[in-house]
Amino acid sequence: MIDKRLFGISRRFLHVWKRNLTVYRKNWKISFLPPILEPLFYLLAFGVGLSALVGSIQYRGSEISYIAFIAPALISINIMYNAFFETTYSSFVRMYYQKTFDAMMATPLFIGEVITGEIVWGATKSMIATLIMLGVISLFGLIDYPAGLVIIPLSFLGGLAFGAIGMYFTSIVSHIDIFNLPIFLFITPMFLFSGTFFPLETLPAWAQQISYVLPLTHLVSLVRALSFGVIEPSLALHVLYLVVFTLVFSPWSLVKMQKRLIK
C-alpha cells in the first residue's frame, strides 16, 4: 500500500539537501579535484594522443577537432557519474550502514522528503562539477558562449534524471556490491555508446536505435549542441526525454524506497 503522505513533499526536503551540503563543504578540497583534473587528463590523452590518429570529425556539416567533439561528452559523463554515484553508493551507505534515513524519519521529515532531498542533492553535485569543468574546458576555447551557459541548468536536469534512476537501484539492491551490475549493464555501455567518443552515425542502425533509449545519448546531444552555440527546436525533444525519464524514476524510486524502509 502506498502511503498518501509519500508524495506530499514539503520544502522540508531542503533540510536533507542541506545536511549533505554541510558534509560536502567539509571535504570540498577533495570534491573539487576530480572535475578539475579529469577533463585535463582526458583532453591531454585524447587531444595529444588520439587526435593524431583520428584527425577531424564531421559535426553538423563542418569539420571539428576530436577534442572539441569529446569535450561536451566529458561534461555529460560527469553529470551522469556525479548524480548516479551519489544516489547509489553514497545514499546506500547513509541508508544501510549509517541509518541516517531511520534517524531522519523519527523527526517531522517523511520518507518522500528524505529521498527527494537525496536526489536533488545528487543533481546539485552534478551542477557543481559541471561549473568547475566548464571553467576548465572553456580555457581551451571549446565552449561557445552565451549558449554554453545553458549547460549549467541542463546539468541539474541531467543530474535529476541520473540521480532518480540511481535511487531506484538503491531501493532494490540487497547489498552494496550489487551496484556493480547496473554499472556494468547500464552505466558503462552508456559511457561508450552514447555518441560520446565517436559519432552515433558510425554505429549500425539497430545499435543507434538502442542508444536513443539511453538517457546519456540525449544529454550528450544537448551539451554538444550548446557547446557549439546551437540552440534549435529539435533540442526540445532531448530535453523532453530527460524530463519524462526523471518524472518516471523519481516517484518510482520513492515508492520502492518506502517498501524497503517501512517495516
Added chain:
Amino acid sequence: MFGLFVAVDGISFRVSRGECFGILGPNGAGKTSTIRMIYGFSPLTAGSLKVFGLEIEKELRRIKTRIGVCQQENSLDTELTVLQNLEIFASYFDIEPSPARRRAEDLLRFIALEQRRDAPVLELSGGLMRRLMLARALINDPQLLILDEPTTGLDPQSRHQIWNRLEELRSGGLTILLTTHYMEEASRLCDRLIIMDHGRILVEGSPADLIRKYAGRDVVEVSEPTDELRSFIASQGLPHDDLGHRLIVYCEDRDRLYKEVSSRYCREGCIMRMATLEDVFLKLTGRELRE
C-alpha cells in the same frame, strides 16, 4: 491531559503525562514494532493510536514535532562532529540556527560532552555515542521521549550515567516510554510497565505491585537441590520453579524458610534474597531461549 493511547493488534495501553512507562519482553515480543508505530515509522495495521490526544494517522507531522526518539541502533551521523549532529538534527525540526546552537550547547552540558563538541562522532566510545543519541532525541524539547533499549551493550558506568540523566528528565515532568531487557533499569525508572510476549500484553502494573503479585516478597534459591528438599517444598505448598540444577522458592517469610532449608536440606549453595522484577519476568515469559 493525554500522553499516549495505544490500541493495536490486541495491545492496548495508556501512558499519562509525566509518567515513565516501560515495555518489557523477550526478543521478538513486539516491543520495537509497537514503538515504531508510535513515531509513525511503521504503518498502523488496525486499531487506534493517539499521541497527545491526536490521531496518529491524521496528524503524524504534528505528533513527530513534539516527540523525541532514541532508536535502538546507533544512527548518529558519522560524517559530522558532535555539535553538528545536534545542529543538523535541529534543522529537521525547523529550528532556526541560533536557537539550535543554544539548545545543542545546553544539551552537551547536560550529557557532560561539551569538551568533545568538535570531535568527529566516530572517535566517541559506545557510551558517549549513546549519550549523544539521548541528547539528540531531546533537541526539539519533546513532550514525549521514546527510548528503545537505551542502555543495551553499555558498561555499568555508562549505564548509570544514562539512568541519572533519565531520572533527572523524569523528575522534570517529561513523559517517557522505554523498552528494555534490563529488569534493574525498569525497576529503577518505570512508574508502570507492561510485560509482553508474542505480540500480546501479559501483565501491566507498577514494578513493586507486579513483584508482590507474581513473585511474592522473598525468594530462597537453592543450587543442586536434593529430592528431600523437593518433597519438603511440595508438602509446604510453596510456589516454586524447579530448573533441575536450581530450585527457586517464592515465600513471604524468608527467615523461617531459609533457616529450615539451610539447616536440614543443604549445606551450601543456598541464598535468600528479595524478589525482583526478573523473577516476575522469567516466571511469565518462561526460561527457554528465544530466536
